Amino acid sequence: MNLKPRRHEEPEINVVSLIDVVLLLVVFFILSSKFTNEGRMHVHLPQASAVPAQKSAAEPLVVSVTQQGSYLVNGRELINASPDTLRAALLKEAGANRGMRVTLRADAHSTHQAVVTALDVLGRLGFAEVNIATVQDGRN
Numbered sequence: 239m240n241l242k243p244r245r246h247e248e249p250e251i252n253v254v255s256l257i258d259v260v261l262l263l264v265v266f267f268i269l270s271s272k273f274t275n276e277g278r279m280h281v282h283l284p285q286a287s288a289v290p291a292q293k294s295a296a297e298p299l300v301v302s303v304t305q306q307g308s309y310l311v312n313g314r315e316l317i318n319a320s321p322d323t324l325r326a327a328l329l330k331e332a333g334a335n336r337g338m339r340v341t342l343r344a345d346a347h348s349t350h351q352a353v354v355t356a357l358d359v360l361g362r363l364g365f366a367e368v369n370i371a372t373v374q375d376g377r378n
Contacts, residue, residue: 298339305345307352336364
């Protein structure tokens with residue numbers, strides 16, 4: 239009687255040659271494919287004349303927000319800090335010119351709501367070019 243356990247070897251598959259074949263196929267397809275612009279969207283851009291647009295020579299409109307939340311338009315303080323008063327002052331200063339540049343200067347300690355209110359009034363009036371003035375920090 240043979241009581242020794244039989245050695246059973248696990249069958250193995252050598253995949254090294256399969257990896258080589260797949261790698262060669264990938265390289266072949268990459269090199270033989272065309273890199274065309276078939277999938278890209280073609281956009282026809284409009285043409286413009288060579289005459290540049292006229293820039294307004296007027297000074298930019300400056301809206302300042304103080305620490306207390308009151309507003310100044312071009313250095314003149316408003317009666318109160320309501321959005322309607324700010325709107326009326328901006329309409330008086332700008333007239334019908336909504337393309338003029340507006341600079342918003344806010345105190346560092348002013349409330350966030352006062353600044354957002356000023357931006358909201360400017361946006362509702364149709365001013366598209368609004369700059370926010372800052373100063374460079376001296377602690378570089």
